[in-house]
Amino acid sequence: MDHFNYRDGELYAEDIPVSAIADRFGTPAYVYSRATLERHYRAYDDALRDHPHLVCYAVKANSNLAVLNVLARLGAGFDIVSAGELERVLRAGGDPSRVVFSGVGKQEWEMKRALEVGVRCFNVESDTELDRLNAVAGELGVKAPISLRVNPDVDAGTHPYISTGLKENKFGIDIAEASQVYARAAGMPNLDVKGVDCHIGSQLTSVSPFLDALDRVLALIDSLADQGIHIHHLDMGGGLGVTYNQEQPPQPSDYVKALAERLGDRKLELILEPGRSIAANAGILVTRVEFLKCTEHRNFAIIDAAMNDLIRPALYSAWQAIIPVKPHQDGEEKAWDLVGPVCETGDFLGKDRHLRLQAGDLLAVRSAGAYGFVMSSNYNTRNRPPELMVDGDQVHVVRRRETLEDQLAPESCLPE
Ligand code: LLP
Incomplete structure (x- = not known):
C-alpha cells in the first residue's frame, strides 16, 4: 500500500x-512520500520484532539524503556499495555501526574510510578482496569485521540483468568453495569473521528461491561450526519484488516470517538489505x-x-x-x-x-x-x-x- x-x-x-x-x-x-517510505521500512522491522535483526536499506535504490534521513530517524541500517554512498549515509545522520559494505570492487581508500568510521561489516566478494582488506586493516591497526558473500547457485527467476545468485554471475564466492575461503579468512590477523552474506537477485516474486538459498547457507554455517568458525549473523541481502503490474510478491512480513521460521531458535542475527521494496x-x-x-x-x-x-x-x-x-x-x-x-x-x-x-x-x-x-x-x-x-x-x-x-x-x- x-x-x-x-x-x-x-x-x-x-x-x-x-x-x-x-x-x-x-x-x-x-x-x-515520506509516509510510504516509513510504512515499508516498518513492515520489515515490525515483522522481525521477536528476532535479533538489522534492516539495512540498500542505498543504491534511492540515495537522496532526505530518503536516507527519514529511514535513519527510524533506526535503519544501510547497505552501501561505495564510499560515496557511505558519505551520504553519514551526512543523512545514519549510524556507521549499522552499515554493511557490499560490492565486488571495493578500492583501498574506500575500505580505509569504512574502517575509520567503523562500519558493521564488509561483505567480501572474493578471495583476493580478503587480502586487500587484511592489508588495509593492518595498516590502520584495526580488525575488519567480515562476512563472505556466498553464491548459493539458485535461480531467482528474475530478469537476467538483475539475477545475481547463479554460478555464472560475477557476484560472491561459490558456496562449494566457501569453507576453504572462510578458513583462510579466519587465519588472517586483521580480519574478524562475523557473518555469512548472500543476495540472489532483485524483483523476486516468490519466497521459495530465498528459502532455497537460506537452506544452503544454513548448511554452510553448520559445517563452519564443525571447523570451529562461529557465525554471528546471516545477511540474506535484498531482492523482494514489488507490484509494478500484475505481480503478486509476498508481503515483507510474510517473507521475513518465513525466514525467521526456518531459522528457528538458532542464535543468528538476521540482516536484510531491502531496496526496491522500501522505495x-x-x-x-x-x-x-x-x-x-x-x-x-x-x-x-x-x-x-x-x-x-x-x-x-x-x-x-x-x-x-x-x-x-x-x-x-x-x-x-x-x-x-x-x-x-x-x-x-x-x-x-x-x-x-x-x-x-x-x-x-x-x-x-x-x-x-x-x-x-x-x-x-x-x-x-x-x-x-x-x-x-x-x-x-x-x-x-x-x-x-x-x-x-x-x-x-x-x-x-x-x-x-
Ligand atoms: N543488496 C545487494 C548486494 C544488491 O546488489 C542489491 C541490488 C540489493 C541489496 C537491493 O536489492 P532490492 O531489494 O532493491 O531488490 N537497477 C535494477 C535493480 C538492480 C539491483 C542491484 N542490486 C532495476 O532497476 O530493476
Whole structure:
C-alpha cells in the first residue's frame, strides 16, 4: 500500500494534489512520500520484532539524503556499495555501526574510510578482496569485521540483468568453495569473521528461491561450526519484488516470517538489505504531455520525461504503470506510446497504454521511487529533474532541479 491515491477525481501524494505540486515545481519531477517510505521500512522491522535483526536499506535504490534521513530517524541500517554512498549515509545522520559494505570492487581508500568510521561489516566478494582488506586493516591497526558473500547457485527467476545468485554471475564466492575461503579468512590477523552474506537477485516474486538459498547457507554455517568458525549473523541481502503490474510478491512480513521460521531458535542475527521494496512504490515521476502525434501505425504521446530521467523501461523492458493525474471522464480512449524527447527509438516510458489523453495533461509514472533518479543521466544535455518529498500536507524540495550551469561546471574547452 502507498500514499498515492485518487481523491475527488485527481491523484494525491499524501494530502497534496499532484497537480498542485506540478504547477509549483514544474515537470518532470520525482515525488516521494515520506509516509510510504516509513510504512515499508516498518513492515520489515515490525515483522522481525521477536528476532535479533538489522534492516539495512540498500542505498543504491534511492540515495537522496532526505530518503536516507527519514529511514535513519527510524533506526535503519544501510547497505552501501561505495564510499560515496557511505558519505551520504553519514551526512543523512545514519549510524556507521549499522552499515554493511557490499560490492565486488571495493578500492583501498574506500575500505580505509569504512574502517575509520567503523562500519558493521564488509561483505567480501572474493578471495583476493580478503587480502586487500587484511592489508588495509593492518595498516590502520584495526580488525575488519567480515562476512563472505556466498553464491548459493539458485535461480531467482528474475530478469537476467538483475539475477545475481547463479554460478555464472560475477557476484560472491561459490558456496562449494566457501569453507576453504572462510578458513583462510579466519587465519588472517586483521580480519574478524562475523557473518555469512548472500543476495540472489532483485524483483523476486516468490519466497521459495530465498528459502532455497537460506537452506544452503544454513548448511554452510553448520559445517563452519564443525571447523570451529562461529557465525554471528546471516545477511540474506535484498531482492523482494514489488507490484509494478500484475505481480503478486509476498508481503515483507510474510517473507521475513518465513525466514525467521526456518531459522528457528538458532542464535543468528538476521540482516536484510531491502531496496526496491522500501522505495519503489514510495515515488512517482510526474510528467506532462507536450504533443500528441498520431501516425498511420502508432499513437505517440510525447512527454517531457525521457529515458535519461527513468531508464528502466529502455534498459530492462520494465513495465511501470502510467496513470493520469486528472483523469478525463470523456474523450476517446486510445492506445498510446509514451515517448520522451531524446533522440533514440528506445526512449519510451510505456507502450500501448490505454488512456484518454490531451496535450498538456499530467501523467504519473508509478513505482519510480527505486532505481529511478539514481540511474538518471544528462544524456542529450537534459537537466535532471528535482526530487520532492511530500510529508502530509507539506512538500519539500529535497533536490532542486538541475541547471545547465550545474551540468557545464566541470567542463572546459582546450586552451587557445
Ligand atoms: N543488496 C545487494 C548486494 C544488491 O546488489 C542489491 C541490488 C540489493 C541489496 C537491493 O536489492 P532490492 O531489494 O532493491 O531488490 N537497477 C535494477 C535493480 C538492480 C539491483 C542491484 N542490486 C532495476 O532497476 O530493476
